[in-house]
Amino acid sequence: MNRKPVLVAAIAAAFALVAGQSLADETCNSPYLAKLIKGQEDYLHVWTLGVDGVGDGRDKLVTIDVNPASKRYGKVVHKASVPGARGEAHHMGFTDDRRYLWAGGLDDSRIHVFDVGSNPAKPRLVKTMANFAKQTGYVGPHTFYALPGRMLVAGLSNTKDKGGVTGLATFNNAGQLIAKHDIPTGEVGGVKGDGYGYDIAINPGRNAMLTSSFTGQANYMRPLGELIKDGEAMKKFGNTMVLWDLKAMQPQQVFSVPGAPLEIRWSLKEGDNWAITATALTSKLWLVKPGGDGKWAAKEVGTIGDPAKIPLPVDISISADGRGLWVNTFMDGMTRYFDLSNPEAPKQTYAKQTGKQVNMISQSWDGKRVYISSSLLDKWDKGGADNEQFVRAFHWDGQELKLAFEVDFTKEKLGRAHHMKFSAKAAGKGYAQLAGQQLAQAPRP
Amino acid sequence: MKHRLARMRAPLALLAGVAAWPALHAAGDALPAGGGPRVDAARLPAPGSYTLARIQRCPDGEVLLADGRAERLHALLQGRISLLSFMYTYCRDPVGCPLAYSVMIQTRDALLRDAALAGQVQLVSLSFDPTNDTPEQMAIYGRGQVDPRRARWLFLTTASVAKLMPLLNGLGQDVSIEVDARGRPTRTLNHLLKLFLIDARLSVREIYSVATLDAAMLLNDLRTLAIEQAGPSSGAAVSRRW
Numbered sequence: 001m002n003r004k005p006v007l008v009a010a011i012a013a014a015f016a017l018v019a020g021q022s023l024a025d026e027t028c029n030s031p032y033l034a035k036l037i038k039g040q041e042d043y044l045h046v047w048t049l050g051v052d053g054v055g056d057g058r059d060k061l062v063t064i065d066v067n068p069a070s071k072r073y074g075k076v077v078h079k080a081s082v083p084g085a086r087g088e089a090h091h092m093g094f095t096d097d098r099r100y101l102w103a104g105g106l107d108d109s110r111i112h113v114f115d116v117g118s119n120p121a122k123p124r125l126v127k128t129m130a131n132f133a134k135q136t137g138y139v140g141p142h143t144f145y146a147l148p149g150r151m152l153v154a155g156l157s158n159t160k161d162k163g164g165v166t167g168l169a170t171f172n173n174a175g176q177l178i179a180k181h182d183i184p185t186g187e188v189g190g191v192k193g194d195g196y197g198y199d200i201a202i203n204p205g206r207n208a209m210l211t212s213s214f215t216g217q218a219n220y221m222r223p224l225g226e227l228i229k230d231g232e233a234m235k236k237f238g239n240t241m242v243l244w245d246l247k248a249m250q251p252q253q254v255f256s257v258p259g260a261p262l263e264i265r266w267s268l269k270e271g272d273n274w275a276i277t278a279t280a281l282t283s284k285l286w287l288v289k290p291g292g293d294g295k296w297a298a299k300e301v302g303t304i305g306d307p308a309k310i311p312l313p314v315d316i317s318i319s320a321d322g323r324g325l326w327v328n329t330f331m332d333g334m335t336r337y338f339d340l341s342n343p344e345a346p347k348q349t350y351a352k353q354t355g356k357q358v359n360m361i362s363q364s365w366d367g368k369r370v371y372i373s374s375s376l377l378d379k380w381d382k383g384g385a386d387n388e389q390f391v392r393a394f395h396w397d398g399q400e401l402k403l404a405f406e407v408d409f410t411k412e413k414l415g416r417a418h419h420m421k422f423s424a425k426a427a428g429k430g431y432a433q434l435a436g437q438q439l440a441q442a443p444r445p
Numbered sequence: 446m447k448h449r450l451a452r453m454r455a456p457l458a459l460l461a462g463v464a465a466w467p468a469l470h471a472a473g474d475a476l477p478a479g480g481g482p483r484v485d486a487a488r489l490p491a492p493g494s495y496t497l498a499r500i501q502r503c504p505d506g507e508v509l510l511a512d513g514r515a516e517r518l519h520a521l522l523q524g525r526i527s528l529l530s531f532m533y534t535y536c537r538d539p540v541g542c543p544l545a546y547s548v549m550i551q552t553r554d555a556l557l558r559d560a561a562l563a564g565q566v567q568l569v570s571l572s573f574d575p576t577n578d579t580p581e582q583m584a585i586y587g588r589g590q591v592d593p594r595r596a597r598w599l600f601l602t603t604a605s606v607a608k609l610m611p612l613l614n615g616l617g618q619d620v621s622i623e624v625d626a627r628g629r630p631t632r633t634l635n636h637l638l639k640l641f642l643i644d645a646r647l648s649v650r651e652i653y654s655v656a657t658l659d660a661a662m663l664l665n666d667l668r669t670l671a672i673e674q675a676g677p678s679s680g681a682a683v684s685r686r687w
Contacts, residue, residue: 031656034619034637096654097619097637148639148652149500149617172501173617179498204656207488245488247662248495429630431573431606431613431620442622442630 055413059089074405093144104141157216165195189253196238201264213238255298267322375416484659492668504615
């Protein structure tokens with residue numbers, strides 16, 4: 001690798017870097033996703049950025065066997081590289097039937113579709129959608145959020161100025177564009193929108209969708225050391241969230257949430273009606289919920305680490321009962337746990353350095369297994385010895401994170417480990433395989 | 446044309462079982478506990494104030510009516526707004542076919558209170574399991590619901606799994622079969638609950654899952670398509686009927 005080291009001190013001094021990303025684990029999937037894995041996951045799929053001189057140098061989907069009962073536990077069992085130059089592999093999301101993974105490139109705006117359902121141990125690239133930017137005018141397909149029979153994709157940027165103004169695009173599961181919706185730039189509900197996009201989170205019961213905001217391609221593809229010296233560029237980060245009427249796909253309210261609110265998580269607890277997010281630049285937790293008058297509002301409810309040291313919260317993972325929240329901060333490599341028993345006042349109850357740089361965090365449905373990956377963005381990852389590239393799996397007993405296994409993505413010649421998704425072996429037989437005859441011979445109902 | 450499956454004789458006990466579910470839920474009663482959607486109807490937009498995207502074209506194929514006649518699916522759907530659900534008669538998953546059936550009954554009951562809309566809409570139940578759900582079985586299953594003076598409800602099956610597959614694949618309806626310890630298929634079909642809202646021109650306009658399967662939302666969407674079908678000038682009139 002021929003990357004120049006990026007000094008942590010310099011970054012911190014330069015203030016606010018936002019780092020990207022995530023959207024990942026079993027508790028944070030779209031509510032429309034089928035076959036939630038509430039037991040032991042079998043495989044972990046890692047959307048991995050290619051690195052020059054490391055393996056084939058291409059972006060790839062790496063599959064790790066994560067079932068402790070398997071002889072291959074903790075081992076890479078499959079790699080599926082995508083053709084062409086690196087495209088800044090970043091996030092991915094399952095279709096509603098959990099058969100296909102859509103994986104995006106933030107730089108080339110391509111979307112790769114992998115068949116995971118046919119054989120989760122060996123995902124297969126079945127389609128590449130190269131026209132996202134041309135079709136939509138948006139750049140950087142980031143969040144892939146399943147809707148019934150379709151995929152909602154949040155962009156990060158646009159083709160005109162590569163800034164942060166962007167939108168949402170809806171595709172059917174065959175990959176045809178069926179609708180697009182600009183993130184509002186005008187005033188909605190008394191607050192002016194900035195048009196920026198990042199994450200999507202839906203609460204079907206309330207007909208509510210939230211989006212958050214990051215920055216445009218001109219920023220996220222610049223070398224970090226260069227970017228932080230550009231005062232004007234550093235002003236171009238999102239400071240809003242938007243509440244949408246999901247059915248109508250119309251913005252209803254814009255919330256002022258300074259400092260690039262990234263991942264959004266709705267509480268999954270029965271009866272709860274709130275969502276939480278973390279701001280990357282300002283290192284705060286924000287709660288979104290209806291007030292006494294029924295009108296939605298966003299308010300700051302907590303602090304992550306020491307904001308003056310710019311820890312850069314980049315990913316969060318909520319527990320299935322809505323009572324706990326993992327937060328990864330990139331710069332200090334810390335993994336923190338917050339007690340959300342009172343979401344109005346989250347309390348940090350645990351912290352551990354899990355790497356020299358950490359980004360994504362994904363937990364199993366029961367919360368007993370926690371997976372952490374290292375890479376943020378190609379040009380934002382640290383350099384030198386701090387540029388660890390890994391996936392680390394931990395056991396969580398409520399008291400301590402204990403390392404279960406680690407895959408060194410540099411040593412294994414894979415690249416930069418980014419977004420993670422779980423899969424499980426198929427529980428039944430495909431319908432078509434049976435051709436009716438075997439079904440007819442099955443025991444009568 | 447009556448397909449050979451239509452002439453198969455099922456055990457009486459099985460026929461009784463098939464009839465049991467609809468009978469138990471024919472009153473349009475409350476949704477099953479623990480699995481019912483909780484959509485806050487007050488937060489839904491007014492019918493006609495929004496547009497439902499055209500998600501995809503509805504696939505075509507040969508289906509069998511409950512009287513055994515073969516017909517093209519498109520011929521049955523064209524010209525009406527259809528709410529189509531895949532199901533199988535012996536499904537016992539409380540958030541599976543019984544939930545869909547319950548919501549469809551609620552929808553049907555609402556349609557009975559609006560003859561104008563009911564005249565534009567039909568409900569369609571199409572079996573996952575042609576090896577068991579013969580036209581005879583479907584007729585028994587739908588007994589009491591099939592009445593042309595009321596809202597139209599078609600109970601369909603297919604002649605074979607091969608005839609069914611293009612419809613399942615075309616609509617993206619996932620289904621697999623549970624196997625026993627020896628890897629042999631059981632009679633439990635695992636499927637993602639989906640209801641398809643199909644307009645009179647055969648475009649799929651909405652797909653409902655467990656998370657959104659709610660009669661109030663569904664009726665709003667039916668109204669929205671009816672308003673769209675009537676044209677911009679008559680939209681308000683259609684809306685007022687509800």
